[in-house]
């Protein structure tokens with residue numbers, strides 16, 4: 209991907225806030241930016257709008273929590289949970305069934321059959337190119353296997369090789385629990401003490417998000433004792449996007465390996481893992497990639513590590529395919545990421561990933577990103593316009609957006625906090641109106657707007673329901 213530049217670099221210079229673009233569009237269309245006519249025009253000009261129809265979006269009437277007296281039961285829910293579990297693509301069932309019927313018809317021969325669906329023996333390999341494109345990597349750097357948390361362990365087995373001088377892992381204070389447990393247990397397994405070997409970057413007192421300068425300062429001061437830096441590319445609570453390129457550069461200057469958990473980043477923001485020289489990464493496919501619940505995870509290993517001389521956990525599927533079935537117990541390891549595969553790949557799960565990636569292949573991450581910049585800016589504008597100081601009647605306390613306002617530091621997700629409000633009550637009232645979103649840590653509601661299937665109309669409807677929910681929650 210040598211011709212691609214970091215998405216951070218070009219946009220930082222000379223690109224304006226997407227709210228300015230929204231305002232120009234409102235002027236062009238001669239409509240009020242907050243009005244329904246503007247929303248209609250925005251959806252009409254959206255080049256991705258056709259892709260919404262590729263997905264089953266749940267109907268209000270099918271969700272038990274929805275109060276059918278408050279909404280039109282036949283309308284679609286507002287699907288703002290793509291950061292947790294994506295919606296089901298319409299073709300997924302058919303493609304999984306194809307593999308099942310192949311099994312019924314061909315039995316064992318399905319492993320090599322190339323006529324229908326995926327040949328089971330290489331069902332993961334057939335998806336690598338599309339997956340690699342999503343994360344900005346070159347062939348050989350990506351493998352599709354296991355689940356994210358398992359893969360995080362496998363990466364740490366290779367990249368975390370502590371010595372008395374260099375034994376630390378640097379993560380974020382609010383790291384995802386699974387990552388946190390992986391760091392702790394890998395440190396202990398290596399005979400070190402997590403209370404001294406696991407160190408953190410965290411927001412400053414009074415801040416909700418990390419500051420890049422603090423992360424870089426931490427790496428600079430502690431770097432010589434850090435073996436691995438592993439952060440979330442997009443923070444799962446706040447939606448903050450980190451400058452992965454600068455972190456990698458800074459970590460490498462200090463001799464550290466740098467990896468990222470991309471659960472919330474992949475298919476959300478453009479990634480250029482190869483160009484950024486990231487050492488390793490892992491992610492799951494059921495969030496923004498919309499694969500089946502519990503679907504496979506993925507790894508990225510930079511091809512500078514292609515020789516694969518790291519210690520690792522081995523299995524027969526990491527063996528080169530051409531001699532795998534010699535069964536002579538002499539490991540002839542695949543180069544690159546494929547060498548990390550331990551077990552044979554599951555075709556039903558791969559059929560689901562393939563279905564999802566085929567939709568991504570109809571567009572580009574750059575187009576997806578362009579739409580998400582507008583969507584988040586739009587929601588941010590509407591929320592701050594109406595609720596920054598509470599509503600005009602003073603009956604509703606203010607709402608705070610804790611996701612960075614800088615468009616380079618956020619992706620699809622907007623995290624809202626409700627000081628002086630009962631967040632659980634607001635969340636419940638949103639649920640009654642078919643707004644599918646997530647509440648975390650008892651204070652934040654996360655709104656994830658995925659450009660493939662969310663529309664500006666979704667945002668507009670959300671604002672109506674939010675208003676109702678806030679009023680209902682206050683009077684509770």
Ligand SMILES: *Cc1c(COP(=O)(O)O)cnc(C)c1O
Nearest residue numbers: 355356357384386444469471492
């Ligand atoms: C969703 C998520 C995971 C999930 O891990 P699984 O192994 O797929 O259960 C891990 N890390 C982060 C940051 C996540 O958001």
